[in-house]
Amino acid sequence: MPLMKTSLTLITLLLISFNFVPVATAGGTYQQPADFVNEVFDNTAPKPSVLWLKKDLKEQLSDILDHPYRGMRVRYWRQTDKDAARTAWILEETGKEKLITTGIVVNKGRIERVKVLIFRESRGWEVRHDFFTDQFKDAELQNNTQLNKHIDNISGATLSVRAVRKLAQIALLLDKTVQQK
Amino acid sequence: MKKVLLNKRPIARSLASAITLAFTAAMAQPAVAVTDEEFRELQEQFNHLADQVEENSQSSKSDTTIGGYGEMHYNHLSDDLGNSIRELDFHRFVLFVNHEFNDSIRFFSEFEIEHAIAGDGQNGEVEIEQAYVQFDLNGNTRANAGLFLVPVGILNETHEPPTFYGVERNPVEKYIIPTTWWEGGAMLSGNNPSGLSYDVALTSGLDGGTDIRKGRQKVSKANARNLAATGRVRYTGTRGLTLSGTAQYQDDMTQDSADDINSATLVELHARWAIADFTLTGLYARWDIDVADTAAAADKEKDVQSGAYLEASYKITPRWGVFARQNEWDNGGAGDTRETQTDFGINYWPHEDVVIKADYQVQNDIAGNFDGFNLGIGYQF
Numbered sequence: 001m002p003l004m005k006t007s008l009t010l011i012t013l014l015l016i017s018f019n020f021v022p023v024a025t026a027g028g029t030y031q032q033p034a035d036f037v038n039e040v041f042d043n044t045a046p047k048p049s050v051l052w053l054k055k056d057l058k059e060q061l062s063d064i065l066d067h068p069y070r071g072m073r074v075r076y077w078r079q080t081d082k083d084a085a086r087t088a089w090i091l092e093e094t095g096k097e098k099l100i101t102t103g104i105v106v107n108k109g110r111i112e113r114v115k116v117l118i119f120r121e122s123r124g125w126e127v128r129h130d131f132f133t134d135q136f137k138d139a140e141l142q143n144n145t146q147l148n149k150h151i152d153n154i155s156g157a158t159l160s161v162r163a164v165r166k167l168a169q170i171a172l173l174l175d176k177t178v179q180q181k
Numbered sequence: 182m183k184k185v186l187l188n189k190r191p192i193a194r195s196l197a198s199a200i201t202l203a204f205t206a207a208m209a210q211p212a213v214a215v216t217d218e219e220f221r222e223l224q225e226q227f228n229h230l231a232d233q234v235e236e237n238s239q240s241s242k243s244d245t246t247i248g249g250y251g252e253m254h255y256n257h258l259s260d261d262l263g264n265s266i267r268e269l270d271f272h273r274f275v276l277f278v279n280h281e282f283n284d285s286i287r288f289f290s291e292f293e294i295e296h297a298i299a300g301d302g303q304n305g306e307v308e309i310e311q312a313y314v315q316f317d318l319n320g321n322t323r324a325n326a327g328l329f330l331v332p333v334g335i336l337n338e339t340h341e342p343p344t345f346y347g348v349e350r351n352p353v354e355k356y357i358i359p360t361t362w363w364e365g366g367a368m369l370s371g372n373n374p375s376g377l378s379y380d381v382a383l384t385s386g387l388d389g390g391t392d393i394r395k396g397r398q399k400v401s402k403a404n405a406r407n408l409a410a411t412g413r414v415r416y417t418g419t420r421g422l423t424l425s426g427t428a429q430y431q432d433d434m435t436q437d438s439a440d441d442i443n444s445a446t447l448v449e450l451h452a453r454w455a456i457a458d459f460t461l462t463g464l465y466a467r468w469d470i471d472v473a474d475t476a477a478a479a480d481k482e483k484d485v486q487s488g489a490y491l492e493a494s495y496k497i498t499p500r501w502g503v504f505a506r507q508n509e510w511d512n513g514g515a516g517d518t519r520e521t522q523t524d525f526g527i528n529y530w531p532h533e534d535v536v537i538k539a540d541y542q543v544q545n546d547i548a549g550n551f552d553g554f555n556l557g558i559g560y561q562f
Contacts, residue, residue, distance in 0.1 A: 072234065130374060154417045155425075158339070
């Protein structure tokens with residue numbers, strides 16, 4: 001079976017070239033949410049705050065998602081000492097089939113950082129890389145719920161791109177809400 | 182995708198009722214001063230209760246999920262000879278059932294009924310297009326084992342109706358690649374931060390000689406004397422740009438080394454470039470089949486089969502998009518066999534997962550010369 005031998009050789013070379021190291025941990029978990037929050041706040045993460053979602057805010061979230069938002073509250077972390085305008089959010093939305101867990105930092109009404117923390121979909125995992133998430137940097141809300149920047153799609157990952165984009169919109173909207181409190 | 186399951190809403194309702202009762206009881210008592218500590222404790226207890234209510238009401242936390250897509254088409258086509266097609270067809274009804282065994286092992290499946298009804302003498306088919314187990318090996322590497330879609334082209338893996346333009350799938354991927362194409366075997370996939378990704382697969386192969394599309398065995402007691410090796414490299418590291426190339430080699434296109442039709446190689450390349458709301462897509466695919474000089478003329482004329490299309494699309498608003506596509510393909514044969522089809526039309530998404538489509542097609546004589554319009558509705562969930 002020359003084809004099988006060739007294939008196995010090719011697979012071995014690819015594994016080496018992509019720095020494959022078998023591990024027991026889940027491949028889809030790139031960073032635990034708690035670790036992300038600690039990293040964002042230099043290991044001095046504040047206690048989480050809770051934002052209860054009033055009816056009109058929930059409706060706005062549902063408009064962004066294009067489906068009902070089912071939660072009652074959202075937890076977030078807010079820097080309390082030097083710069084109270086900085087908040088961190090752990091949010092989830094379904095791409096095609098599974099939830100994508102994303103950490104988002106908002107600073108003075110602009111996205112500071114987006115990081116895909118847990119990705120469970122069969123395809124579309126390219127959204128976790130910096131070349132995609134860096135697009136969100138400095139994005140702000142316009143017209144209340146829209147991003148003021150165009151987020152480029154990744155072919156074959158359309159639904160994952162869409163999910164992360166919605167989460168960025170939601171983080172900005174929630175941040176705006178808590179800053180007004 | 183929705184999580185299935187499972188009688189948790191009554192629990193949520195009970196908890197909500199308990200909270201309401203507790204408040205009602207509390208309100209019935211005379212006002213009592215509460216210390217800050219007691220207040221914080223109450224707040225915490227209330228948050229715990231809310232956690233429980235949310236957990237039980239969020240169906241999306243289930244390990245088993247279902248989803249699906251479907252599309253119905255109306256074709257209104259005529260040729261110059263007076264032949265016409267007036268056809269309404271529920272082309273595809275698809276259900277996904279997936280399961281997450283643990284954080285690193287998952288199952289994906291796709292169950293499809295084509296043309297609404299299947300059975301003896303009926304138009305349709307019942308098919309399993311995907312049924313595989315996916316293993317996360319590390320953050321950059323995954324393995325699939327089972328029955329999965331061959332990593333080639335654009336539509337072969339992503340073909341939910343709201344994701345593409347045109348009522349019918351484009352003829353180049355259908356007749357050359359041949360989409361939808363699935364095989365049984367194993368695949369290793371990986372990506373890295375530069376935007377490069379790869380897939381390598383060892384699978385069952387085709388068994389149709391020079392008839393590519395009819396060679397799909399659909400992993401139904403498939404003849405596996407000769408396997409197929411497929412490799413794909415993709416680059417998505419530049420904003421808006423996707424470059425992809427797939428090569429497949431198969432030992433024997435008839436699964437029979439004694440005849441005149443032997444190995445084959447498929448090469449497919451595509452690029453998609455999105456600038457704001459404008460997207461340009463180009464795809465090229467070519468089969469080279471090793472056909473012996475002693476083979477029948479009909480086979481020798483089909484030793485090279487290729488096709489390409491170029492598509493431009495523009496999102497006028499998030500709900501409306503227009504496109505134009507030029508397709509050319511050649512499955513070989515005697516004489517001039519170059520087929521062409523021009524499509525242009527519109528997509529309207531009343532919801533991001535629901536699409537209504539209309540397009541107009543113009544074919545050359547070799548492709549059938551059927552011109553006219555197509556209408557469609559599709560969905561995914």
